Amino acid sequence: MTTKAERTSQYIIETVAPIFNKHGYVGTSLSHLTEATGLTKGAIYGNFENKESLALISFQHLRTILLDKIDEKLGVEGDSKVRIFNLINFYREYDQFIEPLGGCPILNFGVDSQGNNDKLAAACKETVKEIEGKIAFVLENGVNFGEIRLPVAPLQFAKQLFTFLNGAIAMNDITGDRKYLLNTIAYLEQLIGQEFSQH
Template sequence: MKKGEKTRELIIQKAAELFNQRGYAGSSLNDIIAHTGIQKGGIYRHFENKDDIALEAYDYAARIVGQRFVEEIAKETSAYGKLLAYFRVYADAAHNPPFIGGCPLQNTAVESDDGHPLLRQRAQVGLARSLNGMIAIIRTGIESGEFRPDLNAEALASFTLSLLEGGIMLSRLEGSNRHMETNTAAFAAYMEQCCLRRV
């Protein structure tokens, strides 16, 4: 990687950490300068403005978390186990999330809801990607006979992601993983009682 590419990557990485912790609105260009150690001219050589940095930073953070999901899902052979793997990635949401500051999708969705349409679009893409990944797992489980044939894959994916994101938010707010633990156990129980096909 060339020096210019390394510098650009450093700006994206550090800005992603900053935005995910303090938010886009709560982070100034001076904060980015302080966080990266790169002066304004160096930053503007790679990005037109803070918006450009924010979009790249979100993509970077989402990619890091997405890779963690892929790695955990790959450890499982059953559809049930693959869905539970999402929760495992955020098992220590309060103290050690897969990306500093918590869930990039959640943080970006909340902050950009009304004030930043481009970031909101990025979060919507992330939402669709997450739901589609879960739907694919569920449909595979239905096709293999692991799950009930009448299971609504879209509804279960929405329920799964809602439990996951809710657990992350409550655990981070409280500084305790008990909400993630409760939601994970509740999800596992629900899957066993309502989703698995009875032979």
């Protein structure tokens, strides 16, 4: 059974996380937070140490949502090819998945926190590494079980794949043109299909 204080804290995090994600750490004002939550400054900061800690907890909340979804996509039944293609297919609809979150937490918090918030920047970097590690783990198993062959080490391949995906997300966000996302996914499916079987 959760206490009233715990429920209030959870409500604050879920409400303000998309705001921090959309407006950035510096761009998010106290009035943004009080208007969205309907709470006073005292009520918000009675639950959290300061703006920095609230922003970090907000990122961690969104990060968990994203990592859970990536685990779900990589955890489907089937061999490593099926799992990687399932993940890539998820990114075809990624812009819709992140809309209620205020955008892509990795890109938004990651770029915004550079030079503004060292703890947030470190948390974003750690999240990138964690996702790349999850992809690399599936690839490594695929190589070990003889399901796929790769031209480079699994982690290097995972980093390159994740770079492609995030570049497409960034261009989609900047231009509002989904073709950047859809065309990149189509290209990756073709490229990876060839890479998995050629070497």
